[in-house]
Amino acid sequence: MALADLALAPVTLVSGTEALFAERAVDRAVALAREAAAAQGDSLERVDLAGPTYEAGRLSVAASPSLFAEPRVVVVDDAQLATDALVEDVTAYVAAPEADVSLVVVHRGGQRGKRMLDAIKASGAPVVVCDAIKKDSEKEDFVRAEMRAAGRRVDAPAVQALVGALGSDLRELASACAQLVADTSGTITESVVDRYYGGRQEVTGFKVADAAAAGRSADAVTLLRHAVASGVDPVVLVAALALKLRQLAKVAATRSSGGPSPQQLGLAPWQVDRARKELTRWTPEGLATAITAVARADEEVKGGSRDPVFAVERAVLTVSRATGR
Known part of the structure; x- marks a missing residue:
């Protein structure tokens, strides 16, 4: 279930490894419970329980009607580290949840507490998936x-x-x-981002890689030397070169019979379009030469050479000169 589709429920499962998404899901569930309580003229009581330190009966206590019968939201965090008692208590609770109580269980991945998770899902409770994004x-x-x-x-x-x-x-x-x-204000452009975050090592690395892949040797070396003088680690620069060449190689593979489709590359459409334009300057032999050079530099900057700066500069020049071959 997408976070935007989440509605107030007696039990909600937040499942996945991405902490930011999990926090937003909990905040959304709590906000929905608070809105419902306010609509009834009540305030909301929040109780937090931790999976690794949970003791038997604490959920029952947290969900029991208070003296003033205030609505409550009970958030169980780190359920992937649940004690046996938590597994037992949640499994029993979801079969007959209390009125005016919203239980939110946050499970950040793994097999621990599977019986509890199965019981929550079988109850029909909404599940907000918070998987990490890597591509x-x-x-x-x-x-x-x-x-x-x-x-x-x-x-x-x-x-x-x-x-x-x-x-x-x-x-x-x-x-x-x-x-x-x-x-x-207005449209956020690359120049705006560069003004705020252009000093980041990764951005500098991408600029070097773009210049090298475009065959602009002088620009690439100038950017490289400026980056090194600014304290950018050669490992970051080689990683940016490798990423650039991987994107070119992925898009180049779509040209061959039986190769992956552009939709299978894990790249945004504009990245595919850009790579296709850049590939007009490359031959398969040139791309192979560049990839080999960057692989060698990767080994050298990670301890295989006494002069990692020289290693990455040599790789940048090789990549730049490999265009058009």
């Missing part, structure tokens, strides 16, 4: 959704720049979206 295309969809929810427009290069700068941490990516919405 860049999914992170870009996330950014677009954040901006759309805030009523703002963002162009494709800006989305890529944001993911490149902050995509390793979804919570940080969400915070950046909120900051850009609050601090800027």
Whole structure:
């Protein structure tokens, strides 16, 4: 179930490993319970229980009618680390939940508590899935959704720049979206993102990779040396080169008979279009040469060479000169 579709229910299961999504789901469930309580002229009581330290009977106590019969929401966090007592109590509870109580169980993955999860699902309780997102295309969809929810427009290069700068941490990516919405006006463009986050190592790495893949040797080396002087780790620069070449190789594979379709690449449509344009400068032999050079540099910057800066500069030059071969 999508978070936007969540409605107030006696029991709600929040399942998945992405902490940001899980927190938003809990906040949404609590907000719905609070709205329902306010509509009745009541205040809402919240009780938090922790799966790893849960003791038998605590759920029954938390869900029992209070002196003033106030509506309650009970949030059980880290149910993936549930004690045996929690598994027993929740399994029994969902068969006959209390009136005016909303139970929210947060399970962050794994097999622990499977009997409890099966009982919750069998009861018909809503399940909010909070799976982690790993593909860049999914992170870009996330950014677009954040901006759309805030009523703002963002162009494709800006989305890529944001993911490149902050995509390793979804919570940080969400915070950046909120900051850009609050601090800027109009369409959010790549130049706006660069002004706020252009100093991030990942962004600098992508600029070097783009210049190298375009065959602009002088620009690529200049950007590389500036990045190194600014403290960017050579490992980050090689990783950006590798990502760029992987995208080109994926799109190049769609040209062959029996190769993957563009929809199977895990890339955003604009990334596919951009790669196709860039591939006009590449031959299969040139791409193979570039990939081999970056693989060698990856080994060297991770301890295989006494001079990692020289290793990455050599890789950048090899990639730049491999275009057009």
